[in-house]
Amino acid sequence: CIQKPFRADALSALLQKVASCRGEISEAMLEEAVEREELDLHYQPYLDLQSRRIIGAEALVRWQHPQRGPIPPSAFIPMAEKSALIGKVTDLVLAKAVAQAARWNDRLAPLDISINLSARSIQDVTFPEQILRLCRQHSLNPARIVFEITETAAMQDPVMLMDVLTRLRLKGIRLSIDDFGTGYSSLAQLRRLPFSELKIDLSFVSTMMASRDSEIIVKTIIDMARNLGLRTVAEGVETPTILERLGELGCNVAQGYLIGRPMTAPQIPSFLGNYAAA
Numbered sequence: 239c240i241q242k243p244f245r246a247d248a249l250s251a252l253l254q255k256v257a258s259c260r261g262e263i264s265e266a267m268l269e270e271a272v273e274r275e276e277l278d279l280h281y282q283p284y285l286d287l288q289s290r291r292i293i294g295a296e297a298l299v300r301w302q303h304p305q306r307g308p309i310p311p312s313a314f315i316p317m318a319e320k321s322a323l324i325g326k327v328t329d330l331v332l333a334k335a336v337a338q339a340a341r342w343n344d345r346l347a348p349l350d351i352s353i354n355l356s357a358r359s360i361q362d363v364t365f366p367e368q369i370l371r372l373c374r375q376h377s378l379n380p381a382r383i384v385f386e387i388t389e390t391a392a393m394q395d396p397v398m399l400m401d402v403l404t405r406l407r408l409k410g411i412r413l414s415i416d417d418f419g420t421g422y423s424s425l426a427q428l429r430r431l432p433f434s435e436l437k438i439d440l441s442f443v444s445t446m447m448a449s450r451d452s453e454i455i456v457k458t459i460i461d462m463a464r465n466l467g468l469r470t471v472a473e474g475v476e477t478p479t480i481l482e483r484l485g486e487l488g489c490n491v492a493q494g495y496l497i498g499r500p501m502t503a504p505q506i507p508s509f510l511g512n513y514a515a516a
């Protein structure tokens with residue numbers, strides 16, 4: 239009986255070693271990475287289509303593994319979301335992103351910061367207070383923050399979400415539905431939640447010049463968002479033709495490789511300088 243927990247531990251350590259040798263990522267590896275601060279943020283700028291100015295950037299998490307090099311979020315966020323680890327990842331992302339946005343607003347330019355949230359964070363009733371404390375600590379106006387929540391996450395428990403999202407919204411934080419068009423949300427449900435923005439999924443945007451269906455979907459989302467008083471952001475804008483067409487359709491904001499790839503915080507000032515000069 240005394241042996242049992244020891245054996246379980248030894249077995250799990252062995253399994254972890256095997257997984258690691260096979261190149262798999264385990265929860266324990268990610269947990270260590272969070273503690274060692276191997277996770278950092280890249281920022282992808284976005285452009286206001288009317289003023290032609292860069293008005294903000296989205297924080298995208300990166301894992302700089304000392305041996306394997308950069309590991310993309312798709313390789314560890316879904317795993318983290320299955321456990322409480324996503325909480326630790328989100329705390330780290332929030333702390334870094336809020337501190338960075340505060341520095342930009344103090345010293346560089348008024349920029350918004352968009353931050354991806356997983357379903358778990360928005361199910362935590364203490365979350366609004368946590369984020370406000372962080373804003374006070376760094377003297378960042380909460381109105382600079384946009385939280386991106388995927389359409390699927392937004393549909394999980396609308397009643398519960400209502401409370402957390404309403405509290406965030408009352409503090410001036412904006413809420414965006416990410417990957418819009420890929421889920422099966424009911425518009426009636428979405429409309430009841432206090433969102434300010436729809437982010438059109440890159441699968442429609444990147445194919446809108448080649449596929450008539452994609453273009454119709456993009457146009458329909460933009461028209462619907464306008465009628466509901468929501469801002470539209472198109473992600474995955476890779477060509478000038480797409481950028482121009484989005485402008486004609488009345489899309490508000492564009493993001494994608496054409497405007498700028500995700501970059502480190504120190505690269506942002508020169509990016510802004512070059513963009514304004516171009």
Ligand code: C2E
Pocket residue numbers: 282297298299310311312315331354355356416417440473474475476493494495496500
């Ligand atoms: P997302 O929020 O939909 O982010 C957009 C993804 O598309 C990013 O990939 C970005 O680098 C990529 N992208 C941007 N512009 C273009 C383009 O023009 N063309 C193409 N082909 N791709 C483009 P990334 O950085 O690998 O992030 C993948 C996903 O990981 C994100 O999708 C988001 O769902 C998740 N993620 C990233 N950071 C965080 C985070 O801090 N927290 C949480 N919960 N999820 C995160």
Ligand code: CA
Pocket residue numbers: 296354386416
């Ligand atoms: Ca996003």
Ligand code: CA
Pocket residue numbers: 416417437439440473
């Ligand atoms: Ca997206």
Ligand code: CA
Pocket residue numbers: 417
């Ligand atoms: Ca996505």
